[in-house]
Amino acid sequence: MTPAASVHVEQLTKRFGETLALDNISFDVSRGELFGFIGPDGAGKTTLFRILTTLLLATTGTCSVEGFDVVKDYKKIRNIAGYMPGKFSLYQDLTVEENLNFFATIFGTTIRENYHLVREIYQQIEPFKNRKAGKLSGGMKQKLALSCAMIHKPDVLFLDEPTTGVDAVSRLEFWEMLKRLKEAGITILVSTPYMDEASLCDRVALMQNGHIMTISTPREVIRNYPLSLLSVKAGDIYNLLGELRKYPGVHSVYAFGQTAHVSFRNREVEKDILSGFLKKNKHESVEIMPIEATIEDCFMELMNNNH
Amino acid sequence: MKRFRGFVIKEFYHIFRDYRTLLILFGMPAVQLMLFGYVLTNEIKDAKIAIYDPSKDVVTRKISDKILSSGYFILERNLRSVTEIDPVFRQGDVKLALIYEPGFAQKLEKTGTARIQIIGDASDPNTANMLVNYASGIISNYLVSMNSEQVPLQIIPEVRMMYNGELKGVYMFVPGLMAMLLMLISALMTSLSITREKELGTMELLLVSPMKPWQIIVGKVFPYVFLAFADACIILVLGNLVFGMPILGSIFLLLLESFLYICMALSLGILISSITNSQQVAMMISLVVLMLPTILLSGFIFPVENMPMIMQVLCHFMPPKYYIIIIKSIMLQGNGIGYVWRETLILMAFTAIFLGISIKKFNVRLT
Structure with missing residues (x-):
């Protein structure tokens, strides 16, 4: 364990009966780091968060949060961890202010004492503080939930899919807030399918x-992408995907909105030859561009390798 | 302590913002009381009877008068022949028929016996049984008064119903209703409110807080002690004012015993919520496993003594039975704790057992 590790996980495995939810996972998160778990539904993110927040027991392996063991010292972790579950879990029949007040109270603090921590987030929903939590929009719900998870000044914050079901603008705002929390020295573990x-x-x-x-690091993940990548655009995206797959030397083809990402094993790809091939197959307005891989390309590639 | 107070305040918010449940909580005792008091009564009042009296002499008239002036019966029809008995019962209004033999008074004078037939409509056996008993009681009363000068050697058992001399239904259903409603509010409402937190996912947040398990549990049930207690008072006051249900014993002891019973029911509710994660299951368990036995096996509606042996044994495990015994003893007989300490101890034991199991089963983690 590195001395600065805030969260330490070693060979963690969790089974639910026959299904293997987490398979021999190890990692360390440093103090003050903003650490993301990226993966689709069913990847095991929620299970991992529940084990780290002492809600579930691991089948094998050890974990610690701020040096406290999740099994032996679970009570201590419950004092220092902030947790925002994936499902909106506040009291819908209480108002915004009552919810925040309640969570402050059960952690033995008050809104006034820690207002500076949540000010930036809470100020945005404060105009609605007398509205019932169940009547808030998705983005406001998330802000309130984050405020409630933050109000007791946690050392480590666990955010399980905080931006799922939230509009693009609110998502950006949310990440801005996380950055500022990180600057305040809080370790943040966040999961997301995006x-x-x-x-x-x-x-x-x-x-x-x-x-x-x-x-x-995200940069490193992209740099380690082993293939060369082209973005291909044409009128008929459906047939385009099929024909690209037949093209010699193509490793994989995925649709990204209205374009196709085509990866090649050998680094040298003749753009013009591919363009000619497509035009011969009656594709109109073909645009081909070499691009840098996105995290999603990397994810797909890693997924292919694992299978 | 501050945490605990904050928790209880939140719980009260939940309760007072849920108007519908609140209405049910406080409307139900009144409605139930009225239902049991006025509709479901098994008291006899103005039962319709038919009389066939071929002799029409002094004695039969006197007997008929006695019966009709008792307040229990009213005359629906004078029958002209025995053959009319069957159709008159089939019409359904008439519940009882009196048939005198011809020459009733003469026979009574000459031989010392005369026969009278009482026919009850046993499609409702309980009522028929009671009506027949009432009628024969009135007749034998009359005979006694007639024979008063020349007392024959006869043993007439005189049954006297103590504590509920008029066999009033209220005396039975007010305690029964209290047992039932307090059980419903305490067990059902607490088990629902705890499982609701589990369903909403807020239990997850509570667990990941420094709140101790007992604080969560006690905080959740605390408000329901008051609600159940308020309901108990409503039933007692209504029962007393509207139906004349007496409270002969100490009110303080009565409330104390009710408090104990509420605690028992609450711990049962906690136990239910500790074995299930969904409101629906909690509701089913509360209704089917608690309500029906409370109504059927506690002696509330059906006397325990009439049940088959195996049911009687089962009745011993029904906490409401003991509560009903206790409050009847206090309200109707004016007894003190000296008479009901055994039942009180049993209720305490139930509470301790339920609480013990729930604390053992309460999970500091998700299951």
Whole structure:
């Protein structure tokens, strides 16, 4: 364990009956780091967070948060951890202010005492402080939930899919807030199914089926992408995908919105030859561009390798 | 302590913002009381009877008068022949028929016996049984008064119903209703409110806080002690004012015993919520496993003595039974703790057992 590790996980495995939710996972998160777990539903993110927040017991392996063991010292962790579950879990029949007040009270503090911590987030929903939490919009709910998870000044913050179901603007705002919290020295573990959010983390762990495929900085993940990549655009995206797959030397083809990302094993790709091939197959307005891989490309590639 | 207070305040918010439940909580005792008091009564009042009196002499008239002036019966029809008995019962209004033999007074004078037939409509056996008893009671009363000068050697058992001389239904259903409603509010409401937190996911947040398990549990049930207690008072006051249900013993002891019973029911509610994670299951368990036995096996509606042996044994495990015994003893007989200490101890034991199991089963983690 590195001395500055805030969260330490070693060979963690969790089974639910026959299913393996987490398979021999190890990682360290440094103090003050913004660490992201990226992966689709069912990757094991929620299970991992529940084990770290002492809600579930691991099948094998050890974990500690701020040096406290999640099994032996669970009571101590419950004093220093802030947790925001994936499902909106506040009292819908209480108002915004009552919810925040309640969570402050059960952690033995008051809103006034720690107002400076949540000010930036809470100020945005404060105009609605007398509104019932159940009547808030998705983005405001998340802000309130984050405020409630923060109000007791936790050392480590666990945010399970905080931006799922939130509009693009609110998502950006949310990540801005996380950055500021990080600057205040709080260790933040956040999970998300959105690949584009990975670049906002200090380090990310790409997860799939209970495995961590890689742990690295987002930049490093992209740099380690082993293939060359082209973005291909044409009128008929559906047929385009099929024909690209037939093209010699193509490793993989994925649709990204209205474009196709095509990867090649050998680094030298003749753009013009590919363009000619497509035009011959009656594709119109073909645009081909070499691009840098996104986290999603990396994720797909890692997933292919694991299978 | 501050945490605990904050928790209880939150719990009261939940309760007072849920108007519908609140209405049920406080409307139910009144409605139930009225239902049991006025509709479901098994008291006899103005039962319709038919009389076939072929002799029409002094004695039969006197007997008929006695019966009709008792307040229990009213005459629906004078029958002209025995053949009319069957159709008159089939019409359904008439519950009882009196048939005198011809020459009733003469026979009574000559031989010392005359026969009278009482026919009850046993499609409702309980009522029929009671009506027949009432009628024969009135007749034998009359005979006694007639024979008063020349007392024949006869043993007439005189049954006197103590503490509820008029066999009033209220005396039975007010205690029964209290047992039932307090059980419903305490056990059902607490088990629902705890499982609701589990369903909403807020239990997760409470667990990941420094709140201790007992603080969470006690904080959740605390408000329901008051609600249940308020309901108990409503039933007692209504029962007393509207139906004349007496409270002969100490009110303080009565409330104390009710408090004990509420605690027992609350711990049962906690136990239910500790074995399930969904409101629906909690509701099913509360209704099916608690309510039905409370109604059926506590002696509330059906006397325990009439049940088959195995049911009687089962009745011993029904906490409401003991509560009903206790409050009847206090309210109707004016007894003190000296008479009900055994039942009180049993209720305490139930409470301790339920609480013990729930604390053992309470999970500091998710299951």
